[in-house]
Amino acid sequence: MSDKVKVTIDGISVEVAPGTTILNAARQIGGDIVPPAMCYYSKLEGSGGKCRTCLVKVSKGSEKDPRPMPKLVASCRTTVMDGMEVENITSPEVVEAREGVVEMLLINHPLDCPVCDQAGECSLQDLGFEHGAAQTRYEFDRRTFERIDIGDKIQLHMNRCILCYRCTYVADQITDGRCHGVIGRGDHAEISTYIEKAIDNDFSGNVIDVCPVGALTDKTFRFKNRVWFTKPVDAHRDCPTCSGKVTLWYKGEEVIRVTARKDEYNEVEEFICNTCRFDKKKTSDWVIEGPRAIANTSVISSNHYETLKPLPVIQQNPALMASNKEEFERTKKS
Amino acid sequence: MARKLLFEHINVPGINTFDVYRKQGGYRAVEKALKSLSPDDVVEEVKKSGLRGRGGAGFPTGMKWSFLAKPEGVPRYLVCNADESEPGTFKDRYLMTNIPHLLIEGMIVSSYALGANTSYIYVRGEMMPQIRILEKAIAEAKAAGFLGKNILGSGFDLELYVQPGGGAYICGEETALLESLEGKRGNPRIKPPFPAVSGLYGCPTVVNNVESIAAVVPIVNEGGDEYAKIGIGRSTGTKLISASGNINKPGVYEIELGVSVEEFIYSEEYCGGIANGKRLKAVVAGGSSVPILPANLILKTTNGENRLMTYESLSDGGFATGTMLGSGGFVVLDEDACIVRNTWNFSRFYHHESCGQCSPCREGTGWMEKVLHRLEYGHGTMSDIDLLVNVAKQIEGNTICPLGDAAAWPVASAIRHFRDEFEWHVTHPQEALKGNYGLAHYADPLPQIAQTV
């Protein structure tokens, strides 16, 4: 007897460990049938369920109890049952509900992508592009907050926040004492320290990486460049605090930003410390591994490989040169 | 006169004190349960009674109790939901003010049935006077040996505490209430797990409304079968109805489920008719979140039958032509009431009370309020009406907790039944600011409706 359970999502079956959520089962299948997730973060316990973009329809509950679930469910927080059948992009009801949610997420969003550092790597931008309407039906003033600095390295742009709560989970789970949180209620709720306090902790910079939008950004990178003009390179260093595995973002010869390595779902592979993120911005601080693989659908890859002009650090290493060339070929094809 | 099970002695002077309450037969249910019934027997009686949750959802209480997980060595909790905040509902406040020992007695019996040794009554913070009343009642009951260690020599221990809320309608949602009781923001939890498995402090927990808990007392005293004889069909027993709005005698009435809506509104025993000689325009029958119905539909179903005060009859016709019994908050609107204004008012309420955790409710409630405000104040357009219907649909069913539905239903139903009044606000903005649409055709006899496809 297999200890795995079988779930079918949009007609594609997969066997997963019991306790797996629908979303993670979908990620095991991969491709278009993976629901978008703005608040769920697999590395943060308790996250998810809030943004409602990952809603799916359970058309068959399980082999034992085949009744469909009465409402759409958040796939990130609903565990699969053996024999469960789920409809995501094959259900017009789901597609319509998701459009509705995207509209809600955008009505108070400033849509200031042209001046937002997150543009190009923003989950909300991607979501709006894929599921949003071209026109807004919202005719009222958008909610505004003042921009504030949380310490000297992180800037909070509350206007852009979608209240995913990820940054509060980071503070709870990987720093030693949370000093920011969600204050206020309803559509006045905001991420804040309440009275001005710096978030001062070795791992606080990770709130930038988990933020799906441009609400929490790296002040050391602010307005330095558009992300699609930069070149991501994986690198590591022997760090006493964290794994030291990062992505360096180059502009020319200069490292203008350091982030954790993010996977295809925009989740970091491993959290990194503030020293690696903010203080190590010389190539000599790092051991270069090679170009960061970026999805060829991403705007970040669009400018990289038009011509084969690798960075000097890559030119000096034949193995890196080969992989860079491969990336170039791959991008050209699509 | 209809039978009173909860309010039989409500008018006895001093019934709010232990001694008078006891003299009127109070705490008999505790004696009976602890001395002659097993906890499972009590659960069985509640199941037999057919009692349905009186907080609004109408879920069978006995069934809810039987879902409670009972792992070894893990405490179980009973939490009473006294966070009464649904606009139009004030029965729990009335009960706690006037006959607090009924709730205490119900808590003791119910805690015994569920095996809870610590129980909480979560009262909304604004009801500070009721909190003091309950604390006093608990002290009296404890002094008389009905609370504490080894109650009546039965070996059953129970500590009962009152917890104040802080001003948040959302804490009436049971998991938000538990979060609040744990000293957190009242953000509803994502279910599953349900409280029956993982509730207060992660332990199995039952959350019941004040009236449900109080109803356990007559159920234990008289037996579940006797209780079930009152009422019609699956609507058994008596129900407290909070009557308010444009009526002659607003107040809390204990009715036998099954009395007709017409009798409830017009008889001297209950609301005593519409105030100031006006005519009935509309009713919100079960608290602000349930669909509003025009006069003709609240009095008769589309089959031409009298509408009754039961779970089934009020919801007859589904959302197209029916409504819900809800929490029994019966708000009556007369011919001078403006439906648009009333809808905007409710909408503002839900906007104010949205916890902000999930996006459709956080953003959608505010959006609806703004559009309704615009309509009410003469700046609306015809397309606003369809926009509202659409936004309500985008919220409904897509949120973590039922507040999204509660915010969507009043708007959707008001437009469904009173669309021409909304349109009149668009076409006659100046008049709408000064006067109102009046009764129009809302009380006209229902046309014989052919079965529509």
Added chain:
Amino acid sequence: MLKVTETQEINFSKELIAQFDEMVQRYPQGKQKSALLPILHAVQAEYGWLSPSAMDNVAEYLNIQPIEVYEVATFYTMFFLQPQGKYVLEVCRTGPCQLVGADKIMDHLEKKLGVKEGEVTKDGLFSWRGVECLAACGMAPVLQIGPDYTYYENLTADKLDTLIEELKKK
């Protein structure tokens, strides 16, 4: 983010701490955070509002982070995060109260006190605001006054005038 105008250090009295000690006993070991709401009510009853310093003290007493207190205090509408008048008149403005004249009551209050919603009268005695359903719809219109939250029911303009005069004399 709060613009802090007043940052006076507060030290809780022994009596207040004794109240906290009793409240914490109501919950299982290690679940003392459950006492947060009752404690905040007690602090507000004492000082009239919740200053940052008071909230920090509460956090210290409960052994939790200050932000956990701020998060809760800003979620619940009964807690005042700015100084108020000695008497805060909170008028219900929801559905059933509105049907029977809550708007007029608030208009009257504004005229009578000469201050807008949320503002404090010059003598420091009064402030007022509209609040959502107080669950007293059968006795509408109603208002409540903290810290004991007495309800005043079936309000009329005359009753309101009498009430204000009585409060002034207290």
